[in-house]
Amino acid sequence: MNTRRRIKPGLSDKISLTVIAIGVLGLILVYYTSIYYRNIAYEHYQRTIQILAAIEIEEIVDDLKSDAADLAQALEQQPGFLQHIADKNTQALVQQLDNQFYQYFVTANIIDLSKLYVFDVDFEHIAASSEGINTGTSTQLICPAFSQNANSRRGADRLQLVSGTCNHDERPQFVLISSLGGLKPIGYIQIVADLTSKLQHLELALGMPVQFQLKNGEISYQSDEWAEVLGDKNHLPVEYMLGTYNNEDSVRIFFMADMTQFNQRVMSHRNWVMALATMVVAATVILILYILQGSTITPLSRIHKILDRLSQYGVTQQKETRVLFAQLLENIITLQKNRKQRFATMILDLDNFEAVNQQLGHDAGTELLQHVGDRLAATLRGSDIVSWTGTDSPGHKLMPVGTKTEYRATLARLGGDEFGVLLPTVETEQQANSVARRIINSLDSDYKLNNQQVTLKCCIGISIYPDHGQEAEELIRNADKAMFKARQSAGKYCIYCAKQL
Amino acid sequence: MKSVVSLQKQFTATGLVMLLCLAGTTATGDSYISPETIEGTHRIEAEGLIQLVNRNENQIIIDSRISSDRKLGYIPGSISLPDTDTNCESLARLIPEKSDPVVFYCNGPKCRRSDIAVVIAVDCGYTSIYWFRGGIEAWRANNYPIAK
Numbered sequence: 001m002n003t004r005r006r007i008k009p010g011l012s013d014k015i016s017l018t019v020i021a022i023g024v025l026g027l028i029l030v031y032y033t034s035i036y037y038r039n040i041a042y043e044h045y046q047r048t049i050q051i052l053a054a055i056e057i058e059e060i061v062d063d064l065k066s067d068a069a070d071l072a073q074a075l076e077q078q079p080g081f082l083q084h085i086a087d088k089n090t091q092a093l094v095q096q097l098d099n100q101f102y103q104y105f106v107t108a109n110i111i112d113l114s115k116l117y118v119f120d121v122d123f124e125h126i127a128a129s130s131e132g133i134n135t136g137t138s139t140q141l142i143c144p145a146f147s148q149n150a151n152s153r154r155g156a157d158r159l160q161l162v163s164g165t166c167n168h169d170e171r172p173q174f175v176l177i178s179s180l181g182g183l184k185p186i187g188y189i190q191i192v193a194d195l196t197s198k199l200q201h202l203e204l205a206l207g208m209p210v211q212f213q214l215k216n217g218e219i220s221y222q223s224d225e226w227a228e229v230l231g232d233k234n235h236l237p238v239e240y241m242l243g244t245y246n247n248e249d250s251v252r253i254f255f256m257a258d259m260t261q262f263n264q265r266v267m268s269h270r271n272w273v274m275a276l277a278t279m280v281v282a283a284t285v286i287l288i289l290y291i292l293q294g295s296t297i298t299p300l301s302r303i304h305k306i307l308d309r310l311s312q313y314g315v316t317q318q319k320e321t322r323v324l325f326a327q328l329l330e331n332i333i334t335l336q337k338n339r340k341q342r343f344a345t346m347i348l349d350l351d352n353f354e355a356v357n358q359q360l361g362h363d364a365g366t367e368l369l370q371h372v373g374d375r376l377a378a379t380l381r382g383s384d385i386v387s388w389t390g391t392d393s394p395g396h397k398l399m400p401v402g403t404k405t406e407y408r409a410t411l412a413r414l415g416g417d418e419f420g421v422l423l424p425t426v427e428t429e430q431q432a433n434s435v436a437r438r439i440i441n442s443l444d445s446d447y448k449l450n451n452q453q454v455t456l457k458c459c460i461g462i463s464i465y466p467d468h469g470q471e472a473e474e475l476i477r478n479a480d481k482a483m484f485k486a487r488q489s490a491g492k493y494c495i496y497c498a499k500q501l
Numbered sequence: 502m503k504s505v506v507s508l509q510k511q512f513t514a515t516g517l518v519m520l521l522c523l524a525g526t527t528a529t530g531d532s533y534i535s536p537e538t539i540e541g542t543h544r545i546e547a548e549g550l551i552q553l554v555n556r557n558e559n560q561i562i563i564d565s566r567i568s569s570d571r572k573l574g575y576i577p578g579s580i581s582l583p584d585t586d587t588n589c590e591s592l593a594r595l596i597p598e599k600s601d602p603v604v605f606y607c608n609g610p611k612c613r614r615s616d617i618a619v620v621i622a623v624d625c626g627y628t629s630i631y632w633f634r635g636g637i638e639a640w641r642a643n644n645y646p647i648a649k
Contacts, residue, residue, distance in 0.1 A: 073649055156551035160644040179646055182577035183554040 012297050016285050023281030027274055034270040041262070046238045049206065049255055053240040056205045060198050061174065064111070065163045068176035068191045071105045075116075075189060076180050085118060085126060085180060085187040093118050093127035094138075101131040112197040114173055115142050117190040118180075123151035126187065133168070133192075142168045142192045145246065146175045150188065159185065164245035165195055170215040172196060172242060172250040196220050199242075199253070206255060213252040226256070234260040295338035299331040306331065325412040325420045329472035332424060333465060344426040344464050346436065347479040348419040349487065351457035356449070364449050369413075371449075372456070375442040376421075418483075420476065429464060436460045459486040461494055535610045535634055541623035542630040547643045550604055550633055554578070561596055561603045565614040566637075574647040576606065576640055584614035589625040602629040609638030 075081055075096065084092045097116040105111045116129040128138040135142060143166035150162045162177040172195040179185035196212060200221055203210045209223035229235040238255040289297070306328045329345065336343050350372065357365035412420045421439075426432050440458050447454040461483025469475040486494035538544055545553070554560045562579035564571055571581050580595055584607075596603050603622065607614040619632045633639075641647065 069647070070649070156548040156645075159551055159646060161646065182646075182648070183551055 012289055012292070015288055015292065019281060019285045019288060023277065023284075026277050026281070030270065030273050030277060034266060034273075038263070038266050041266075042236055042259070045236060045257060045259070045262075049208075049238040049257055050240050052206060053202060053238075053253065053255065056202055057199070057242065060201055061163075061165065061195075064174050064193060064195070064198055065161070065176055067105065067110050068163070068174070068193060069161060069178060071100065071111060071191055072176070072178035072180070072189050074105070075100065082181055082186060085120065088120065088126050090127045094130055097127060097129035098131045101129065109197075111191070112194040113191070114168070114194050115190075115192040117141065117147075117192075119147065119188045119190070121185055121187055123147055123188065141190075143173060143175050146177055147188075147190055150177045159183065165242070165250060166244045166246075167215065167248060167250050168192075170218075171220065172199075172244070174198070195242075196251070199251070202253065202255075208258065209256045211254040213254065215249060215251075220251070229256045229258075232256075234258065234263055296335060299334040302331045303328060303335070321412050322414045325414060326472045326476065328412070329420075329422065329475060332422060333470070333472060333475075336424065336465060341424075342427040342464055342466065344423040344432045344435070344462055345475045345479045346421040346423060346432075346439075347414070347461045347476070347483040348421050348439070349459050349461075349483050350417045350419060350443070351459070352454070353417045353456060356454055360449060360452070368447060368449055368454065368456075371447050372443060376439065379438045379442045414476075418480075420479075427464075429462075432462045432464060436462060459483060459494075461486055532611060533613050535613070535616050537634075539616060539619050539623070539632055542619045542632040545604070545631045545633050546635060547633070547639050547645060549631075550576070550606075551645070553602060553604065553631060557602050559601070561601060563595065563603060563605050563618065565605055565607045565618040566612070567614075570608060572649070574637065574641075574649050576637070577646055577648040579604075579606070582618070584617040584621075587618045587621045589621075592622055592625055592627070596627065599626050600628050602631060603627060604631040604633055606633035606636045606640075609636040610634055612636055 078096055080092065081096055083089075084096070097118065100106065100116060101113055106113050113129075113132055115132040115135070117125065118127045120126055125139050125141075128135075130138070133142060141147060145166065146162055146164065150158070153160070159179050163175060165172055165174055167173070174193045174195045176191045176193075178189055178191075180187045180189055199212060200210075203223050209226045209229055211222040211226055212220045214220050236257040236259045238257055240253040240255070242250045242253060244250050306324050309324055332343065353365070353368065356368055414420050423432070423435060426435055439460060443456060443458045447456065461479045461481065463469055463475045463479040463482060465475055468478045482494040550562070554562075560578075562576055564575050564579040564581045565584045565587065566581075567583050567585070568581065575581075582591060582595060605615040605618045605622070607618075615632060615634070615636065619630055622630050635642075637647075
């Protein structure tokens, strides 16, 4: 017996699973939304750091400009320096330029000198320091665009300071050109300084580890803690590209922003939201189950049990079947009352059935019922699935087990020739009439039993809930009355009518 | 009677406070701004100063600021003569002829010193006075060289 049963999720399980599935979807949504917004925040943070870096670098370059102007002034005030320019005394000038590599601005680490050049007033090269970057020949200029630019100016503009950044051998250099000799210049000095060492100030200014990558990929500087934070998921890498005066890429500057606190806040907020969502889901499940318990879940589960028991009773146990049919009706009333839906109860009288049962035996009776059931199933196919009860072979159903909703139209033997049919999907008298007509048409023709022709005369009485009764017994009684009326009259079916009956 | 006297006192006190408030606003309201022009002088800008230097062999530029300001940077070739020391005698020591072109400057339009100096120079009878109203502020803004 038990092997027939399958583990199937009940209605409450299905409802709970649906709500939980929606809840899980919600949690997944919260999770990915938090990641999405964190990434947006990251992008904004990266942009902010890039802006901060740009401001800081501008300041560094401004400071360098001011320091380089001071160096130009210091050189100008060196004894004989201006005279050497006027005399174009290259040797003496180289000596004075070289000296600067061992004096205040370099030794106090104010300027990381790369090269010094002196030009006459027409930007003709006079001298270059032999110290600093080796450029091969002394006339070979580092970042020549600056002096060319400075020379192309006219009038008072030729007195203005020229400065900017450029690349030399893939390293960023700062260049300043200053006039020498006051407001009537007799020459110019070009100061070239390495920018990398000054850029290291970014590490302190922004308070995060930095790494400088030259154009050729060489790492020219990296903070001590760089290796520690590299790959740490709480550190956000930010890239800033330092450009030169002619918008050429110079150094790629990487920062590592510590996002630990930010991430902690985001995660804690997300966890709170997820915990709240879980609680809401749990509460919803409990609430839905609580609401549905009385109105739907309980009657439905009872209906299932009754149908199960009905299927186990044979044609001989009419008393029990009648009680169970009444119980079934009661539970369907509870269910339909909450849904505010009408339904039809039919009493089907199969004239001659009892006679066939007694004359040809229970087996023949059972076989006849199977035929009736087959025809009913064919008639009420589709939306009206018939559950067959009251046969001699327990558990036999007209439709295979597990097909759709188990109760749609239920047939039970109530005694003698009487059978009860419940049609929960039939709501109007018109529908009931049409179903009754279809049943009669299909059941009226002959049956073949043990090579004998058997004819069943069929008539139907119908009552509709709640018009013809609020209680199970009342509905059965009124359907019974309608059935008797149908039997007496010429018609084969009749709908209960209080006035007529 | 007593109450009337105290009321009078109150009024007087309120009046005094109001007066003080008014006085306060006028005293701290706005700082000094040089006039656009000063009679008897030519107003020049930074570029004009450089043109003058290139045109005149012995162009005299007078820095009318006090020495502590000058230490922070000055126009190359300028001579220090604070406005407080400016008078016909000190000017005569620096400018040989009354018709020699001479430029006066200080920190900028908020600085009063060059205004005072040029007015003194006009009174002393100098005829070719150039007033660089923008001063060191405009000089720096134009990226021109500064001596220290």
